[in-house]
Amino acid sequence: MCDTCGCNLTPGNRHLAFKPVAGGATAVSVLKGLLAKNDDQAAHNRQHFDRRGILALNLMSSPGSGKTALLEATLVALKDEFTCAVIEGDLETENDAERIRALGVTAHQIVTGTACHLDAHLVHDALHHMNLDGVDLLFIENVGNLVCPASFDLGQHLNVTLLSVTEGDDKPAKYPVMFRAADALLLTKTDLLPVLDDFDPARAEAHLRELANPAPVMRLSARKGMGMDAWLAWLREQLAAQRARVAVGQSRRPAIQRDGQQYHQAGA
Amino acid sequence: MHELAVAQALVEQVDAVIDQHQAHGATLIRVRIGPLAGVVPELLASAFPLAAAGRRMQHAGLEFAHAPIRVRCQTCGAETEAAMNRLLCGACGDWHTRIISGDELLLESVELETVPSLTPES
Ligand SMILES: Nc1nc2c(ncn2[C@@H]2O[C@H](COP(=O)(O)OP(=O)(O)OP(=O)(O)O)[C@@H](O)[C@H]2O)c(=O)[nH]1
Ligand SMILES: [Mg+2]
Ligand SMILES: [Zn+2]
Ligand SMILES: [Zn+2]
Ligand SMILES: [Zn+2]
Numbered sequence: 001m002c003d004t005c006g007c008n009l010t011p012g013n014r015h016l017a018f019k020p021v022a023g024g025a026t027a028v029s030v031l032k033g034l035l036a037k038n039d040d041q042a043a044h045n046r047q048h049f050d051r052r053g054i055l056a057l058n059l060m061s062s063p064g065s066g067k068t069a070l071l072e073a074t075l076v077a078l079k080d081e082f083t084c085a086v087i088e089g090d091l092e093t094e095n096d097a098e099r100i101r102a103l104g105v106t107a108h109q110i111v112t113g114t115a116c117h118l119d120a121h122l123v124h125d126a127l128h129h130m131n132l133d134g135v136d137l138l139f140i141e142n143v144g145n146l147v148c149p150a151s152f153d154l155g156q157h158l159n160v161t162l163l164s165v166t167e168g169d170d171k172p173a174k175y176p177v178m179f180r181a182a183d184a185l186l187l188t189k190t191d192l193l194p195v196l197d198d199f200d201p202a203r204a205e206a207h208l209r210e211l212a213n214p215a216p217v218m219r220l221s222a223r224k225g226m227g228m229d230a231w232l233a234w235l236r237e238q239l240a241a242q243r244a245r246v247a248v249g250q251s252r253r254p255a256i257q258r259d260g261q262q263y264h265q266a267g268a
Numbered sequence: 269m270h271e272l273a274v275a276q277a278l279v280e281q282v283d284a285v286i287d288q289h290q291a292h293g294a295t296l297i298r299v300r301i302g303p304l305a306g307v308v309p310e311l312l313a314s315a316f317p318l319a320a321a322g323r324r325m326q327h328a329g330l331e332f333a334h335a336p337i338r339v340r341c342q343t344c345g346a347e348t349e350a351a352m353n354r355l356l357c358g359a360c361g362d363w364h365t366r367i368i369s370g371d372e373l374l375l376e377s378v379e380l381e382t383v384p385s386l387t388p389e390s
Contacts, residue, residue: 025295027379030285034277034299034307034373117270148270151306151373176353177306212339212355212365 038152041120045155048127049138050251055242056138058154058254060178061162062171063144066188066222068096070162070231071139073222075105077232082136082239087126089118089143096141106130117148120155136239146171150178157242158183159254165189165199172207180211183255184218184234191221215255271311274373275319278312281375282325291380294325298377302335302370303352328379337370 033039049056059067068088075084086107088096097109108126110118123140132138140156142149150159161182163171166189172179179185185208187201205217216234220227245252282294301307309332320326339350341357342365348358350370356363 024382025379026289026291026382027296027377028285028289029377030281030375031377032281032375034274034281034301034375037277037280115270115273117273119273147306151270151274173353176355177304180304180355207353209363210354210356212363212367214364 035152038120041124042153042155045120045124045127046157046251046253048124048132049155049157050246052132052135053243053246054132054135054138055158055239056140056154056156057158057160057238058140058142058149058156059160059162060142060146060149060181061144061164061188062146062167065144065162065164065167067141067144067162068099069222070186070188070220071141072099072103073225073228074139074232074235075100075103077228078137078235079103083134084137084139085130085132085135087118087123087130087138087140089122089141091116091143106135112143116143116145117152118142118154119152123154137235146175146178150181153253156254157252158238160184160186162186162188163204165192165196165201169199169201169204170207172204172211176211179208180213181255182208182213182215184215185213186231187217187219189221189223190219190226191224213255271307272315272319274307275312275315278316278375279319279323279325282328282378283323285378286324286380289380289382291382292324293381294328294378295381296329296331296379297325297375298331298333300333300335300372300374300376302372303337304367304371305373307373333376335370335372338368339365340368341365 061067071086078084084105086100086105087110088107089110089112090096091112094109097107100107108130110122110126140154159181161179163185165187187204193199201219208217218227218230220231282297286294301309313330316330337350337352338347339355340347341360341362343362344357344360346357346359347368350356355365357365
């Protein structure tokens with residue numbers, strides 16, 4: 001993005017550039033994000049979405065926290081209101097995509113094989129296999145994993161991180177990279193709270209704040225239909241915000257801005 | 269783990285730098301990885317030889333620059349050091365902070381072999 005104009009140079013790293021070394025060798029300063037290629041592809045994906053006025057959401061959690069169950073309940077609830085589409089990411093099987101298709105919703109399954117996360121290239125390939133005409137909301141269900149997916153921008157506008165109440169309320173403190181990236185935190189399977197004596201939703205929220213994350217925390221049970229209204233209202237609000245951005249030619253990246261981005265702003 | 273994917277991205281980038289400078293290879297690669305980047309330096313170091321095998325940087329050293337976590341408080345303006353899962357202001361304790369360092373995932377510099385070995389070529 002910015003190999004030549006020098007705006008990656010800051011007072012803190014300027015001394016690293018053009019450092020002379022012993023004969024026969026040259027040290028060159030690069031100062032480029034290691035995942036720059038993924039990030040460029042993600043930016044391209046975001047253009048696909050923005051051009052069509054689509055709001056793209058990336059759902060992340062550990063395996064089995066209820067991502068697909070939440071999608072099923074959400075798609076049913078929004079059936080008459082919006083056109084939705086889903087990209088499913090799993091190590092193996094088409095099971096999740098089949099669950100979504102059973103509801104009459106377009107779903108593309110990405111089988112990652114060994115990769116423990118989706119990346120922007122995998123999502124781009126999926127986009128070109130789907131008909132996105134008229135789609136309002138695109139949900140991307142990432143591979144169940146609380147570590148790796150957080151490092152890869154897919155082109156989504158928002159990250160939604162799920163934490164089921166059976167996992168323990170200390171997970172945001174144990175997986176700070178993942179939970180710091182959340183634009184919304186959903187505490188799922190709350191129908192089970194009465195049988196769990198040690199999950200305190202307030203404590204989960206406190207751990208999230210300690211990551212300096214202001215994201216809303218919503219409690220819900222997709223299976224029992226509890227707490228779904230706040231989540232659906234948030235989705236409507238975010239879609240309206242996306243349409244307002246698109247109308248003025250703007251876009252949005254998820255909560256985390258990587259370093260390169262900050263250098264750009266500082267240099268601009 | 270995703271460190272192999274990161275190592276592959278690193279190899280591609282270094283390869284591009286080698287081409288750009290018409291060098292023969294790379295001898296030292298410096299990266300800066302903050303604790304909040306979600307990449308474990310040790311795992312990247314062990315994935316790197318796999319990704320670099322047979323490439324022009326396969327013998328290069330991989331060096332990690334230290335990147336402490338620092339936050340700027342939006343309430344009192346202080347800049348303080350913080351722990352990975354407690355990104356609070358060290359001065360007033362508020363959680364309304366922004367990361368100013370510690371989430372970097374950067375290829376910082378590459379040392380290139382620019383002169384062919386001393387054996388004469390023609
Ligand atoms: N009690 C209860 N169980 C739930 C709820 N939501 C999901 N489950 C159960 O949790 C299990 C996993 O749900 P999924 O929706 O498949 O979870 P997932 O996050 O999509 O799983 P992966 O895609 O494999 O990572 C299933 O047995 C669900 O029935 C809920 O709200 N309450
Ligand atoms: Mg699933
Ligand atoms: Zn495209
Ligand atoms: Zn992984
Ligand atoms: Zn403060």
